[in-house]
Amino acid sequence: MTVIDSTPVHSPPARACVSWGPAHPRPDGQDRYTISEVAALTGLSAHTLRWYEQIGLMTHVGRSHHGQRVFGNRDLDWLAFVGTLRLTGMPVAAMVHFAELVRRGEDTFEERQEVLEQTRHDVLSRIAELQDTLAALDHKIDFYADARRASERA
DSSP: OOOOOOOOOOOOOGGGTTTOSOOOOOOTTOOOBOHHHHHHHHSOOHHHHHHHHHHTSSOOOEEOTTSOEEBOHHHHHHHHHHHHHHHTTOOHHHHHHHHHHHHHOGGGHHHHHHHHHHHHHHHHHHHHHHHHHHHHHHHHHHHHHHHHHHHHHO
């Protein structure tokens, strides 16, 4: 049997949606980054960053007077949150839908909360499955350790 702590988590205000999580290491005071700098800071490829923009996962990426993408700290915060959503196993289409809800504004707070609560439920279910898997592995490890010790004594 698996026990899960399902104590409700009190989330930061909805307006903090893009500023939650560990901060990326950024040069002090800097708020303008090229695509290669963002790739280096996030570990995402430039191709992935362009794709995120193309599918609507990242919008409103600024452009320089030469037409080159210019990212800001808010973009880095959003990418950190997208990374968190990826770790939950959320499909890309669902992340794009969530991004659209964010763009639509405060009228979507309730729907965003529902999406995140469902995602949290899914994560807790996966954690329970992994805990059961871990218990099965521990049982087998103990079995083989006991069998090896018994054969060494014989």
